[in-house]
Amino acid sequence: MDLQTEIRGDALFVTVTEKRIDAAVAIQFKDKMRDVAENGPVRVVLDLCNVDFIDSSGLGAIVGTMKLLGKDRRFELAGLTPNVDKVFHLTRMDTVFTIHRSPQSAVAEISNAS
Template sequence: MQLEATMQLRPETRGGALWVIVEEPRIDAAVAIQFKDRMREIAAGGPDRVVLDLSQVGFLDSSGLGAVVAVLKLMGEGRRLELAGLTPTVEKVFRLTRMDSVFTIHESPEAALGEAGA
């Protein structure tokens, strides 16, 4: 029996925002619940602005998308979940589902950091 590895999410504080770097190649049905639970723990009581750095994520399926949307809902009123560094495949999922109109999406983590005051 293989033990389930912990979802690799690295929280950092940058420019008054909570940054969460997803150090996983995929967010799919196999890890979606774990992703959502870890994000709930990390973001609880944190700053109003949370930036999710997805630059290492090469694949996101509908379960992964659902988990990201669930995290947005968990954050509550007055808090923002922004996305940064979407790979072309992941960006396409957000575009095709029109979720790119729901989330603020930054081209890169550096671009999101530059817009910290925005």
């Protein structure tokens, strides 16, 4: 599982470079997210624009990451592809997470908040 990270403004952006977050990589994903976000900024944005498929294990790993970050940190999503967006909508997880159309729109929110 390869994740790319970048600090933009007050946020840590984490880009998933894999096409799938499923049972085969869910634990590895969660471990990597813990490593990259552990001592980072209060705001973490997960860029999913490369992910075409997510199953219940992948969804669980993303929710688990949110729980790992705790209530004092913001965990947001960006760039959901149509298939991934459908999973978040059907499971109503789109009501739990702040979801940005793209990483660029999440960056724009940083600029507008300043």
